[in-house]
Amino acid sequence: MAELTYRDAVARGIAQEMARDEDVVFLGEDIAKAGGVFKATVGLLEQFGPLRVRDTPISEQAILGAAMGAAMTGLKPIAEIMFADFLAVCYDYVANEIPKARYMTNGQVKCPLVIRFGGGGGLRFGAQHSQCVENWCMQFPGLKVVSPSSPVDVVGLMAAAVRDPDPVMFMEHKGLYATKGEVPDGEIVDTLGTAKILRQGTDCTIIALGMMVHRALAAAERLAAEFGISAEVVDVRSLVPIDTQTILGSVAKTGRVFTVEENPRVLGWGAEIVSIIADEAFYDLDGPPIRITSPHIPLPAADLLEDMVIPSVDRVVETIRRALTS
Amino acid sequence: MAELTYRDAVARGIAQEMARDEDVVFLGEDIAKAGGVFKATVGLLEQFGPLRVRDTPISEQAILGAAMGAAMTGLKPIAEIMFADFLAVCYDYVANEIPKARYMTNGQVKCPLVIRFGGGGGLRFGAQHSQCVENWCMQFPGLKVVSPSSPVDVVGLMAAAVRDPDPVMFMEHKGLYATKGEVPDGEIVDTLGTAKILRQGTDCTIIALGMMVHRALAAAERLAAEFGISAEVVDVRSLVPIDTQTILGSVAKTGRVFTVEENPRVLGWGAEIVSIIADEAFYDLDGPPIRITSPHIPLPAADLLEDMVIPSVDRVVETIRRALTS
């Protein structure tokens, strides 16, 4: 057991899989010699050499296109798109090419690959370098979408993503890179499509992802301590496939549900989860399902402004307290 | 009053605005000399000349980028992206540049432009030429998103979009181009952000968009005739801004709500509407809000297969009947 940063967990997860399978190759901008702009891939070039860990030009379409072509023909590429926001410049591969190839060819073409990228705010990078882009990915049948909230989940979900025969969008949270957590020694392989109940509770269910998981947990502590409200916290981890059983199970128990999302309000992942719950757990609900999100505005750069936008522990506590005590 | 096709209504709407304001310019692939691949822009080159109606190379990034730059500096461009699906190759402008410019510059930069594109299925064009992409657009604060279901709405919403000082995503439905409707003579200007109740009803609310509006109306007729179910049909028309008052008002009256969406299931626009209703009209609901969507698969090309995927009148009738009589 070692304490690892989320950042180092990325390199460890990739290394674990590259050591296991020489068909795993890794490409992206500044990922090799420089070890990544977030320093999350330090050491991989040295360990696996320049044929397997390759720096690319600033050509995101070429990066994802090449990853797709390599995956179709037998390799298992990991492609880095530095900031999540840059998926927009290579979105055709995310939306049209990679997810649809298998279906359109009636199963002839396979795309086992991982696209990893750093999303999320809190670093004062402004509106184009801070987005949570889960909702840019999860609407395409054929893709899988995960986002870990802790170092151990980074390693385990990375391994699961690389081993998965389908294309996986892997969103790391930039705000978590410096955070630490215990990671067991030896091989770690997690399972896609599984949510985790991180805290048991009886009064309400809080569903969160990425950095918001930590705020949800902190909010739950405060709700318990200050208001006697017992909140269950679900780390959804995998948006596609999504573990609706765990979510619906929790809602059946608590009767109230809150999602905590970093993205701007409209059509974030919470809308899908709330819609599923409203349809399938309607009669379990004791009150409206509520989405706690960033307001529907671009993210400002200045520190104080940014902090007012992204859901804070205070806001989560206050929203839930008000809903449950009114 | 004349009977116009939806296709001709596009040209009429654009012509009305170009005649009014010489700062309105229009660019896109094959839109000038050829009159558009869907023949929706025939005659505009002849009427407004080659300085205002311009053919471009196959360079979608250049098209949207140029539209943005022109809008920022005082023109009011209309840009065509032929098939909605191609927004993926110029998505940076849709996601990062156009919507955020005004906010990031604290109001200095303005982007009054219209991006129009043909979306939707039913033409046997397969998975990459048939998508409804509302949910690729509506999650970005700063954009507006509309999609008309009839010729008169095409003209009126086009005029409203061109006159609007914000960027508007204007989705036309390819499956409707050949449909006809009455369009009054003279100038027509509609209002963004307004839904229309196309049929009054008391038992349930059906919320639809684009081609699905017609299926919803047909389904409502059958529900009335065959099962005595009185369905109210709302054409949502404008997804951003969205007319929640009309929607919530209807739900308050009927107590049951169904969305009819052409897009694959996960995180379609229905998820946002259902989430708003579940939160704000929770106590008005007599049963779960239900989304009727395409299943979450890519769209197959073969005619019989395609017809099984997109929600049919039968499926709408059957889903509602079962929900209301169980």
Next chain:
Amino acid sequence: MAKSPKASASPAPVNDDIGEDKRLEMYRLQVTIREAEQRANDLFFQNLIKGTSHLSLGQEAIAAGVAAAMKKGDLSFCTYRGHAHTLARGVPVEKVLGELMGRDNGLMRGKGGSMHLTSVEHGVMGSYAIIGAHLPIACGAAWKAQYKKTGEVTVCFFGDGTTNIGAFHEALNFAVIWKLPVVFVCENNLYMEYTPISEVTSVEHPAADRASANGLERIIVDGNDADAVYRIMRTAFDKARAGDGPSLIEALTYRHSGHSRADPAKYRPEGELEEWKKRDPIKIYKERLKSFGVTEDQMAKIDAEVMKIVDDATEACKAAPTTSSDILFTDVYADGGWAWRN
């Protein structure tokens, strides 16, 4: 503009660098493509093919010349105008027509349609309908060959209009710096959909004049002459297999039909089509074969064989069942199904 091939007066030696067998193969390929696509066109007007389709009538020499220079294991990436390249790699006519007709005997059983023909077993790694998308993808396939040292080469076909989209530029730079075994073949048929390429392009030769921007040689070939295409491809493949990196080839040609089935091609200047029809690749090739001493009878026999294959394929497709709904939900994910939730 490429020059017309010259037919010499007396039979030339059959055993030149190409040889009779290869030439007969290329002849057969061209005729097969021509007849199969004509048939597709007919079926369209009989309303047996729905949706859209993009024919290569007049462009057959490129598909044939390239395919004849390829080996088993080499890979092709095509566009929506990909029937020709798919057939050229040996995919049965029936499977192609079946896909166009949305029948259960189609290459992808109707799930992909005309614009996405794919036959992995023949090395046809897909037909791509979003302009430019497949150039980077082809780089990835070539990367695999390089990494695994398979010696396979990858060919990527695209049109003149495609040279103006960003992915074209990214792919070329990428292929050059990684020295990938990929050959980019631009079929310059003078038009994007309806707009002449010259009206929207900054240089005369949309591909060749951009070669130097990525340190590549400027190569233009007569795309209506299968021999010329075959020769230039052999050179490019040799280079790729030797580890010397990619090539970019611009083949000059013309499509006889409209862009897609809906297009009567009225935008063409009068007489243009007629001029190009004089240089019909099959006509050129017949003369070529004659100059090498191949007889009319030999050719007629091939024509008849091809015709029978196309006729039989047509009948088989008409008789084939439409695809049943049980494949609707298969192969979205690798587990065979479409489950996105539990």
Next chain:
Amino acid sequence: MAKSPKASASPAPVNDDIGEDKRLEMYRLQVTIREAEQRANDLFFQNLIKGTSHLSLGQEAIAAGVAAAMKKGDLSFCTYRGHAHTLARGVPVEKVLGELMGRDNGLMRGKGGSMHLTSVEHGVMGSYAIIGAHLPIACGAAWKAQYKKTGEVTVCFFGDGTTNIGAFHEALNFAVIWKLPVVFVCENNLYMEYTPISEVTSVEHPAADRASANGLERIIVDGNDADAVYRIMRTAFDKARAGDGPSLIEALTYRHSGHSRADPAKYRPEGELEEWKKRDPIKIYKERLKSFGVTEDQMAKIDAEVMKIVDDATEACKAAPTTSSDILFTDVYADGGWAWRN
């Protein structure tokens, strides 16, 4: 590689094509950029600037030379490395530092941050943080000038690394075929973020060697020599204003600092920075001015004036309030607010 400028022995005529006033203007601009950015760096280490920031230390001659050749009404499009170009157009130091510090006196009151400096009143139409995005946007601004016959020109700055992204290619072709009055200025500082441009680029000169791919002249200029930059820009602007279309200019330079504040720039070969520092643009320009007879005193006076401006700006920013929350929800939409529903 561009050659070093030669300082001539005796004072040259001051009234050459540039003249003393212009030269003093360019000197002042370069010093202003240098000092303001040094200050930004200091404020960073005092934790008064958060987030990221990208300095142009060592590249000042380009911003200065280009701006000195521009007229009021002409437009600039910059990148995240855009403090220099923003200051060069006359935007007050205080407004720039204020934005970096997230204060209410900032150019955009903290909403945009370091990477998005914009001052429409100065013709600074924005700083763009997604590589390549602004090249097409600059085309649009030039289109407006062409359509409205304003005579304004548009300049678009970008780096060497940007030449490998698709938007670069699309924008160039587009600008050429529409003959737009836009000048593309590539600042080749030898590195993308941390990777040497030569390792990921198919040609030696990432911009200039791609000019011919769009029918443009191959232009390379010493980016550390403000006079050279100024002259080449004058020519390009004259061409643009005459309706003869765009230019693409590659200016060779080097950044003295890391890519962004987080970067110690360890990836550089030893001695490279030192070599380039010998050719520091401000050092070069001081020698140049001296050769024209400008005295040390004259220059020192300018230096002192600039320093005072930067000091005053710093104090003003430190004293300025942080932005208040009341602007959080303004200017998402044109009605001034953020309402996306009723």
